[in-house]
Structure formats: structure tokens, C-alpha cells
Amino acid sequence: MTPAPTVGVLALQGDVREHLHSLTATGLRAVTVRRPAELDAVDALVIPGGESTTMWKLAEAFEMLEPVRMRIKEGMPAYGSCAGMIMLADRIEGGMDGQQTFGGIDMVVRRNAFGRQVDSFESDLEFSGLGQVRGVFIRAPWVESVGDAVEVLARADTGDRIVAVRQGPLLATSFHPELTGEARVHSYFAEMVREF
């Protein structure tokens, strides 16, 4: 039997523990990643929810920006929730001056897109291939536009906004399945990792 793939959770900032827990529940090995050497040791990476401006600054401070970009270019599977989705976007709107991302998914993501009234909310989404999934949105981004290579997996019921996408080995959601005990999104990612 081949050993289970190891997934790193980028542990600079954000809801790292919740992702570690969700990944372990799918049968994958999950470890924290803060340093380039730790990144080298994993087969795939999860970028948690949190605050993308802080994550970007810490990624620079920990000299992780380029190494993560490089691994993504080489085809490493990655999944980002919320701030993690922002980090996987090739282009962002509403970012801080100079804010950078790892990129990888050919999309424009708008930060804090759902506005003040609905800073945080929950709703049921139709997730392609999974059926109905409960989405928890916390100052969440949405996907403003996608390139041809990007598959739209879910839209919010509020105005048809795109909230889950996949491009090859890269997955991103505006919402946080790691916070609701919703195992199927992590299982979906685990399948992507095993296929890789």
C-alpha cells in the first residue's frame, strides 16, 4: 500500500487547526507548514481562512511567497478557503496597496465583497457533484470573473455570485467548510490530491 499523501496547512495566520482536523478526517496526513523546507515535504497545500493582507505580509516575512508560487506553477494541488481563495487568485479587487497573492487560478476575486449588512452569513449552496452544502461566509470574497480554464462549482443564492471554483489541481471556496463539520469539500480535495 502506498502511504497516504501529506497535505500541509499554511500556518502563518488563520484557521489552521480546523483545516488540519478536516483533512485528517478524510484519511490524509496533515501537517503545518511555515517554512520553505516544510513546504518541500508536502504533496499538497491548504491555505486557510483568515486575513489575506496579514497572510501576504507574513508570507513575505517568512520567505514563503516565491516558494509557494513555484510549487503551484509546478502543479502542486492546493485548496484555499476565504482568505485562502484570495491568495490563490491571479488578480484581486479591493486589496490593500501592493497586496500580493500566490496566484494560480485565472480569476478576479473581490475582497469583502458581500458588504457590511451581511458581513457574515450562512446559506445552502448547490455544489457541483456534491449536492447541497452549507456555506459559512465571514467577510467573504466572491469571484468577480473567471478565465476559460476555470470550472465554477458553486454560486451564492444572493445574486448568483461565484463562490467555489476549480482550475486543474487548484480549488477555492469563499466559504469555510472547515468550520461546519462539512466533510465533503475536504473529501473532494482529497480526491484531487490522490489523483495527482
Ligand SMILES: NC(=O)CC[C@H](N)C(=O)O
Ligand atoms: N474569513 C476570511 O477568511 C475573511 C477574508 C478577509 N476578509 C480577507 O480579505 O482576507
